[in-house]
Amino acid sequence: MKKNLLVILLILFSAITLEAKMERGTIVVKDQKIHAELKIPYNLFSKTPNFKLIQRGVKYIDENGTKGRLSPGDAEWFEFESNGKVFKMVSLKNREGSNLFLGKRKNFFVLQLTSGNVNLYKMFYDEKEFMSDSFTTEKERYILEKDGVLKVPAMINFRRDMSAYFFLYPQLVEKIVSRELKYSDIEMIVMEYNDWLSKQ
Numbered sequence: 001m002k003k004n005l006l007v008i009l010l011i012l013f014s015a016i017t018l019e020a021k022m023e024r025g026t027i028v029v030k031d032q033k034i035h036a037e038l039k040i041p042y043n044l045f046s047k048t049p050n051f052k053l054i055q056r057g058v059k060y061i062d063e064n065g066t067k068g069r070l071s072p073g074d075a076e077w078f079e080f081e082s083n084g085k086v087f088k089m090v091s092l093k094n095r096e097g098s099n100l101f102l103g104k105r106k107n108f109f110v111l112q113l114t115s116g117n118v119n120l121y122k123m124f125y126d127e128k129e130f131m132s133d134s135f136t137t138e139k140e141r142y143i144l145e146k147d148g149v150l151k152v153p154a155m156i157n158f159r160r161d162m163s164a165y166f167f168l169y170p171q172l173v174e175k176i177v178s179r180e181l182k183y184s185d186i187e188m189i190v191m192e193y194n195d196w197l198s199k200q
Helices: 002-016 158-165 170-177 183-198
Strands: 018-029 032-043 058-062 067-070 077-082 085-093 107-114 118-128 136-146 149-151
Touching (some): 107 183, 118 183, 170 183
Antiparallel strands (some): 058 067, 077 085
């Protein structure tokens, strides 16, 4: 009984911590741009977009007034504006050589952080607490994309792994090996690599 009550309270709490707003955005389907109003879920207390829910898809109304729901397999990407900032959600599919396990889903939306020769994305997911069936913790995972192959950089062996990944740029590798740049600096690492490569 107590366990059921706890689950109900968690569901109610998650419901009241969310709200949704219609935001201006663009949907790209096979190189065709569709301007639309997207229904974006927000975290009520932080007033930030709830990317974990957005990853599953969003409802929208296009410029002709047609209503629809956008799922990860329906579009190449979509973007929306929130609090003066533009967020881009890209539909990814696991490819041969990738080390990302996607389960049964063919496509999924992820938040694009940087683009260039190497793209960097962030994925949001829930992970069950150790020794608990009821409690989950929201986690984030970075995903790198180079030459169409997806890779998840791990904290364990980060220096060795990323040194090999960015081997073309020895000065960057040196910063990674010396711990000047760490896992938490992954966005900076990718931006520096892309900037360096574009000048070669």
